[in-house]
Amino acid sequence: MDFAYDATTEELRGRLLRFMDEHVHPAEAVAHEQLAGAADEWTRPPVLAELKAEARRQGLWNLFLPDAEHGAGLTNLQYAPLAEITGRSPQLAPEALNCAAPDTGNMEVLAMFGTERQKQRWLRPLLEGEIRSAFCMTEPEVASSDATNIATSIRRDGDSYVINGRKWWSTGAMDPNCAVFIVMGKTDPDADRHRQQSMVLVPRDTPGVTVRRGMRVFGYTDGSHGGHAEVVFDDVRVPADNLVAGEGEGFAIAQARLGPGRIHHCMRLIGTAERALELMCRRANERVAFGRPIAHQGVVQEWIAESRVRIEQARLLVLKTAWLMDTVGNKGAHTEIQAIKIATPLMAEWVLDKAIQVHGAGGVSQDFPLAQLWASARTLRLADGPDEVHRMSLAKRELKRHRA
Structure with a gap:
């Protein structure tokens, strides 16, 4: 490497x-x-x-x-x-x-x-930045950390699919420029549990689609991802060729989608932590308490040193994961993808917390970016799978290696 x-x-x-x-x-x-x-x-x-x-x-x-x-x-x-x-x-x-x-x-x-039609209709304008999109997977009625729980119905009816269900935390749906949703639901509830789900493209202006409300993150309006929304699908009818890949492919597509998504989040979180450390050091050098800069306080020095160690550890693990994804593919990097998804948000959350502490009351105010950065980092311990699910899966893989 x-x-x-x-x-x-x-x-x-x-x-x-x-x-x-x-x-x-x-x-x-x-x-x-x-x-x-x-x-x-x-x-x-x-x-x-x-x-x-x-x-x-x-x-x-x-x-x-x-x-x-x-x-x-x-x-x-x-x-x-x-x-x-x-x-x-x-x-x-x-x-x-x-x-x-x-x-x-x-x-x-x-x-x-x-398909070529789908690429021309949706991928091209997304690549050009002409539109934005949303991903509708999580549901309020079920524990969506287990994607096989998803209850939204996608039923074939002649040359159409009819969609019924309620989603929330549908990222991107609040952006005024959002034009299309990728919706995950069940096309065959009786199939193998990993073959029940499918994904379908739903234009936002399709009759029966209701964006009910925006979801705030710790009170923040998170527009950077196009917002998160609660969306209701009530007898929403779309052409059958809006199906992505084929029936029963939804779970596999989700896994293919989430692998790169997880590492992208972790890559950005390292930059977030670096900025937090930079702000922490500047604040520590500038602020005077009890007659000297707070940078002279042993506990602050410990936080700064520990932040550097944790950032470097996370960066190396993310780089190893990126290298594995390039050389052996996402499946071969599965363990490392789960490891960075567990470790990196925790690292960023810890560094941000200490930076907030060094800033005092200013750290939780709108005058510095730290509070909003902390809210985003904390959210990523839930997004793309909660820590506990990744730990469970990772433990099972480790146990399997040592099972007679």
């Missing part, structure tokens, strides 16, 4: 770091002001359109997609340090580069499993 950055990665890192310093970070305060005065809390700040245009002009666009036909053609190992940089400003940077969830995962699904 060689984690040294190759020439392509170094060149893109340099361009992306300049883009962050010259455009993204200065736009954070502007975006905050624009959203504070917006009539619709789920709207995207106008400055984001400027960032997108500049990112496209600089060739910093669709970096996440390894498919050279549709994306930048980077490996996971090449993309990892770039995603880390965007994690320093998760509310703006990923979307500015057209590398924000859930569109990234939805584009990967369409690129891997979509």
